[in-house]
Amino acid sequence: MIGAGKAKQYANVVEKPLSKGKQExxxxxxxxxxxELVQYNQTQVDNIAELERRLEDAGYAVGARVLELLCHRDKGNRRETRLLGILSFVHSTVWKVLFGKVADSLEKGTEHEDEYMISEKELLVNRFISVPKDMGTxxxxxxxxxxxxxxxxxAGFPAVVTAHFVPVEGQLRPRTTILIKFAEEVLRREAKLG
Amino acid sequence: MAPLAPRSGDAVFANVERVNAELFTLTYGAIVRQLLTDLEEVEEVNKQLDQMGYNIGIRLIDEFLAKSNVSRCVDFKETADVIAKVGLKMFLGVTASVTNWDVDGTSCSLVLEDNPLVDFVELPDTCQGLYYCNILSGVIRGALEMVSMKTEVTWVRDMLRGDDAYELRLKLLKQVPEEYPYKDDE
Known part of the structure; x- marks a missing residue:
């Protein structure tokens, strides 16, 4: 028929060639x-902590797939096995693909050995968001x-990951810091690997 | 004479800020999965996706009018054309072809040439009744309602359900006359 779509049919999703990821x-x-994701989840919760947890869950689903996709497409089915390797993979590769730029900074926490921080002056998902006063942090x-x-x-590095606003001097809007606290076993394994 | 509406949204799309389509696709996937877990019934998920699309549509139309340089469409045929060539391009970077007009010129089909919502997606057996892209029909319905057109937008072909294309049926139900003067102070 006239004007039928160009999209091709595949028997199943894995047969479809992987896109190069250049589409926008x-x-x-x-x-x-x-x-809409945020608004919908607001209707499903009673408090801020629960709302953040639900958004985190939605993000987790994205992250798990991104790892698989990038390891397959960009790294020849290999993934990082060392702590610093995986952190720089997140900070550089993942950030670049998802948000179009490398994250502003990756730092090690000064007080705790198991903490790392990725900071972004204007995180993409916070760009058009202003948090009402009554919603606190x-x-x-x-x-x-x-x-x-x-x-x-x-990738085998279980961690607790949280997002925080950090005020920056001389700037109207705070930056967002993503705090990563690795599970004990990750650090033990890392120490063994030397 | 009013300037001719641009026949393509390429220039607008090139000028707006863009993000990687994979972030968009995967985020949409996360939303659909959340809805499936929360609402359980596939029918309810279809409804919720349509509602979310509607909410987006009524906001998105403002940006469309502000940035697209499209002037008032003379008839529904032109409207459908503008959606297919300018609207879809401007926001999703894809276009559609407009086909299958009925004799009155009030309903037609949009056949998507590409669909960024469905990358990596396969419907499991438990979700066969799901209109995965139902958000899109909601967006179009919402946007058109803001420019005085009540429409019904439904999926007639969906590749995730085994069809050979993504086809949306657009039906103009009625033109709502604009009320004037606007009551600003109410």
Whole structure:
């Protein structure tokens, strides 16, 4: 028929060739979709902690898939096995693919050995979000934290990942810091590997 | 004479900020999975996706009008064309072809040439009744309602359900006359 779609049919999804990941959609399309995700989840919870947990879960689902996709496409089916390797994979590769840029910084926590921080001056998911006063410390970055946790967990680095606003001097908007606290076993394994 | 509406959204799409389509696709997937877990019934999920799309549509139309340089469409045929060539392009980076007009010119089909929502997706047996892309029909319905057109938008072909294309049926139910003067202070 006239004007039939060009899209090809495949017997199942794994037969379909993997895209190169260069396709784009408008930022507004993503922002509007993300806003619906947040609004919907607001109707499902009684408190901020629960809302953040649900956004984190949604992010986790994204992160787990991103890890699989990137390892397959960009790394010849290999993944990082060392702590610093996986952290820089998240900070550089994952960030670049998802948010179009490398994250602003990756630092080691000064007080605790098991803590690392990825900071972003203006995190994509927080760009069009202003948190109402009555919602306290709520941070939509929980979604990005979930992505990070999904990637790390999938790669065998279980961690607790949280998102926080950190005020920056001389700037109107705070930056978002994603705090990664690795599970004990990860550090033990890392120490053994030397 | 009013300037001719652009026949393609390429220029607009090139000028707006963009994000990787995979982030969009996977985020949408996460939303659908959340809905399936929460609502359990596939029918309810279809409804919720449509509602989310509607919410997006009524906001998105403002940006569309502000950035697309499209002037008022003379008839529904032009409207459908603008959605297919400018609207879809501007937001999703894809286009559609408009076909299968009925004799009155009030309903037609949009056949998507590409669909960024469905990458990596396969419907399991338990979700056969799901209209995975139902958010999109909601968006179009919502956006058109804001420019005085009540429409019904439904999926007639869906490749995730084994069809050979993604086809949306657009039906104009009625043109709502604009009310004037607007009561600003109510």
């Amino acid at each position: 959609v408008s930022l507004s399309a993503f922002a509007l979709l993300f806003s 709520f941070n939509c970055g929980a979604f990005a934290a979930g992505i990070v946790r999904g990637v790390l967990d999938g």
